Amino acid sequence: MISASTQRVIVRWLHVILAIPIIGYIYSPFEQLPDYAPVVRFVAFPVILMSGFWMWKGHWVRKFFAKKPEA
Numbered sequence: 001m002i003s004a005s006t007q008r009v010i011v012r013w014l015h016v017i018l019a020i021p022i023i024g025y026i027y028s029p030f031e032q033l034p035d036y037a038p039v040v041r042f043v044a045f046p047v048i049l050m051s052g053f054w055m056w057k058g059h060w061v062r063k064f065f066a067k068k069p070e071a
Contacts, residue, residue: 011055018048021043025040
């Protein structure tokens with residue numbers, strides 16, 4: 001399986017690389033916005049949001065869904 005440090009590096013780089021289309025969306029001329037809009041709205045932003053939450057609260061999610069020992 002993949003180590004925790006490698007997983008963190010992958011999620012961080014995914015988060016950073018997918019921010020590039022958002023920067024292009026913000027700073028592009030107004031005429032080019034329809035070209036960027038679907039990619040930013042439906043791919044880049046949701047993935048950035050989920051990877052950010054995973055970096056922030058991933059440990060809580062893993063602990064919440066971990067199997068609890070039966071008594």
